[in-house]
Amino acid sequence: MIWSDIIFQLSVRSVRRHFLRSVLAALGIVIGVIAISSMGMMGTNMTLSVTEQLSSMGNIITVTPATGNGGGGGPGMPGGSSGTSSSDDYISDDQFRDIKRASGQELVYYVYSDSDSFDVGPDSGRSRIYGLDPEVMPEILVLTDGSYPKSTSGVLIGPTIAERYDLTVGSRIKLGDDDEGPQSTVRVVGIIEGRGMTMDISTDSSIVVTEKFFTSMYGDEGEYNQVIVVADNIDDVPAIKAEIDRQLNKKDDEVNVQDSSRMLTTITSTLGTLTAFVMAIAGISLLVAAVSIFNVMMMSVTERIREIGILRSIGTRRSVVRRMFVYESFILGVAGAAIGAVLSLFIGYFVVLAMTGTTEYFFYPESIVYIPAAMCVGIVICVISGIYPAWKAANLDPIEALRAE
Amino acid sequence: MKDNAVIELKDVTKVYPLPAGDVIALDRVSITIKEGEFVAIMGPSGSGKSTLLNQVGCLDVPTSGSLFITGKDVGEMNDDELTDLRLEKIGYIFQKFNLIPLLTAYENVEYPYIMKHKCHDTDGIVTALLNEVGIDEALATHTPPELSGGQQQRVAIARALINDPKILLCDEPTGNLDSKTGTQIMEMIKALHNQGRTVIMVTHDPKNLDYAERTITITDGRIK
Numbered sequence: 073m074i075w076s077d078i079i080f081q082l083s084v085r086s087v088r089r090h091f092l093r094s095v096l097a098a099l100g101i102v103i104g105v106i107a108i109s110s111m112g113m114m115g116t117n118m119t120l121s122v123t124e125q126l127s128s129m130g131n132i133i134t135v136t137p138a139t140g141n142g143g144g145g146g147p148g149m150p151g152g153s154s155g156t157s158s159s160d161d162y163i164s165d166d167q168f169r170d171i172k173r174a175s176g177q178e179l180v181y182y183v184y185s186d187s188d189s190f191d192v193g194p195d196s197g198r199s200r201i202y203g204l205d206p207e208v209m210p211e212i213l214v215l216t217d218g219s220y221p222k223s224t225s226g227v228l229i230g231p232t233i234a235e236r237y238d239l240t241v242g243s244r245i246k247l248g249d250d251d252e253g254p255q256s257t258v259r260v261v262g263i264i265e266g267r268g269m270t271m272d273i274s275t276d277s278s279i280v281v282t283e284k285f286f287t288s289m290y291g292d293e294g295e296y297n298q299v300i301v302v303a304d305n306i307d308d309v310p311a312i313k314a315e316i317d318r319q320l321n322k323k324d325d326e327v328n329v330q331d332s333s334r335m336l337t338t339i340t341s342t343l344g345t346l347t348a349f350v351m352a353i354a355g356i357s358l359l360v361a362a363v364s365i366f367n368v369m370m371m372s373v374t375e376r377i378r379e380i381g382i383l384r385s386i387g388t389r390r391s392v393v394r395r396m397f398v399y400e401s402f403i404l405g406v407a408g409a410a411i412g413a414v415l416s417l418f419i420g421y422f423v424v425l426a427m428t429g430t431t432e433y434f435f436y437p438e439s440i441v442y443i444p445a446a447m448c449v450g451i452v453i454c455v456i457s458g459i460y461p462a463w464k465a466a467n468l469d470p471i472e473a474l475r476a477e
Numbered sequence: 478m479k480d481n482a483v484i485e486l487k488d489v490t491k492v493y494p495l496p497a498g499d500v501i502a503l504d505r506v507s508i509t510i511k512e513g514e515f516v517a518i519m520g521p522s523g524s525g526k527s528t529l530l531n532q533v534g535c536l537d538v539p540t541s542g543s544l545f546i547t548g549k550d551v552g553e554m555n556d557d558e559l560t561d562l563r564l565e566k567i568g569y570i571f572q573k574f575n576l577i578p579l580l581t582a583y584e585n586v587e588y589p590y591i592m593k594h595k596c597h598d599t600d601g602i603v604t605a606l607l608n609e610v611g612i613d614e615a616l617a618t619h620t621p622p623e624l625s626g627g628q629q630q631r632v633a634i635a636r637a638l639i640n641d642p643k644i645l646l647c648d649e650p651t652g653n654l655d656s657k658t659g660t661q662i663m664e665m666i667k668a669l670h671n672q673g674r675t676v677i678m679v680t681h682d683p684k685n686l687d688y689a690e691r692t693i694t695i696t697d698g699r700i701k
């Protein structure tokens with residue numbers, strides 16, 4: 073239908089007459105569409121993959137000491153109690169038993185944690201040290217190599233730290249700094265399987281030791297940094313949370329009880345902000361494209377001034393002249409957006425792969441929708457850029473236009 | 478009908494305001510042209526001939542005075558009405574042919590038809606008209622730059638006739654042609670006049686005056 077429209081034909085031929093120039097103008101739209109859709113898809117894919125990972129740990133509840141309140145000290149005694157910083161907060165053994173009873177779950181365990189420097193031969197580094205009950209370790213950690221520690225000097229390490237320091241089962245690590253504090257040499261007995269993002273303890277680049285070793289090295293026996301409740305049934309999580317909160321936070325807020333839902337909202341909203349931000353930056357490229365389309369359209373009007381005069385003099389209405397130039401910018405927009413869409417499919421795929429490590433969600437509707445959405449934005453921007461030139465062309469005085477050379 | 482005035486100018490004045498001072502291109506010009514007349518307009522360069530023709534062709538509106546085309550007051554019309562008048566009632570033939578370079582000869586002739594009827598010509602009117610002015614089907618597929626001046630002017634005449642206008646305006650139609658081709662074009666215009674059309678022709682060439690029934694001479698924007 074539109075192909076048989078002679079006005080559309082004029083626009084097509086005008087674009088084709090200056091093919092290179094048209095291609096260059098449309099290139100801006102191509103880049104803009106790619107940028108916007110790739111960034112949008114990246115954000116969506118990140119959110120989808122985080123959501124998936126977090127919901128797989130939906131049955132985990134973490135209990136941490138409420139910050140600002142000492143482990144047992146009364147609140148706000150004027151000038152009395154020593155300053156309580158958050159590093160002094162802990163969960164006591166009594167509280168641990170209360171948590172276990174309140175939750176009514178089988179698998180409830182406490183975690184000691186600290187961070188310390190270590191030496192491996194000539195190399196040294198720093199890592200998080202977790203102290204766990206040796207009986208709990210097989211319940212929560214899967215090993216790729218070695219076995220769980222039987223003696224106090226046996227430790228487990230995460231895959232990241234193992235790779236970085238070239239550690240295998242049998243390697244020795246000297247924990248502690250030689251300038252201050254105690255030092256102790258431990259032996260790697262097992263490598264923990266990579267766990268990625270976790271709700272409980274992040275083991276990938278940590279050292280996991282037995283609680284006996286931990287307290288002998290760092291003291292603080294019976295002062296746990298966090299308690300983890302693993303619910304048998306994910307549907308019970310809200311009830312368990314409420315019960316722990318009710319029983320432990322009777323008078324003051326002694327502990328914080330969290331599950332992955334809170335973390336999920338925080339992460340997804342952060343990702344949302346981040347995505348909006350990078351998309352806004354990508355949007356700037358479309359703005360630049362708009363300027364180049366505008367420029368080319370103004371050139372086209374100036375060049376075709378005489379032609380416009382002829383068209384007007386033999387009976388072409390202003391609205392038709394306007395339509396002809398809007399078509400021209402529309403053609404540039406559609407061509408640019410179409411090429412951009414095809415390239416987005418490839419470039420977006422690699423961006424998503426590079427940024428999230430998976431393309432599992434790439435073809436999900438909420439991800440792929442960014443391609444047509446970016447196309448529409450590109451086309452609309454082109455047409456808007458063409459409005460003023462079209463208006464200018466339509467309002468030329470026919471005689472003046474005919475006299476132009 | 479024969480004695481009806483198709484074109485009537487009453488005290489038409491056209492002033493071009495320029496920074497260096499106003500140019501009075503037409504000074505109180507009054508002309509009446511009857512249906513079926515063949516009028517030639519003569520005068521030195523810059524005397525206002527084209528300006529006069531542009532007023533009659535509704536490409537421009539007079540600064541003052543009034544202009545009636547087939548009894549209608551042009552001063553009362555808006556831009557779209559003037560455009561439609563140009564499309565349906567007036568055929569324009571220019572010295573510089575003024576074909577659209579992006580369209581083939583065939584499409585150039587068909588263009589005003591599409592503007593008027595909002596559809597393509599399916600009755601072969603365009604081809605018939607092109608044959609009449611001596612452009613065969615092979616030539617009709619060429620674009621204007623691929624045609625000679627005489628061929629372009631033939632296509633322009635076909636274009637001017639496609640909507641069967643009452644009035645034919647020619648601004649030095651032979652000005653860019655050699656004398657032999659010029660004569661052929663003049664014969665064609667003569668034939669169109671004989672079919673009953675009103676023809677107004679601006680010309681420098683005294684030879685062309687023989688075709689006209691009446692000559693109006695204009696100097697410095699005034700009629701003698």
Ligand SMILES: Nc1ncnc2c1ncn2[C@@H]1O[C@H](COP(=O)(O)OP(=O)(O)OP(=O)(O)O)[C@@H](O)[C@H]1O
Nearest residue numbers: 493495500501502521522523524525526527528529
């Ligand atoms: N758009 C315009 N702006 C300013 N002055 C104009 C304009 N058009 C015409 N003129 C002036 O009006 C006068 C008449 O011009 P016009 O084109 O009608 O002359 P003409 O008789 O057709 O001349 P020629 O034989 O050279 O074509 C001239 O002095 C010209 O400079």
Ligand SMILES: [Mg+2]
Nearest residue numbers: 526527528648
């Ligand atoms: Mg002239």
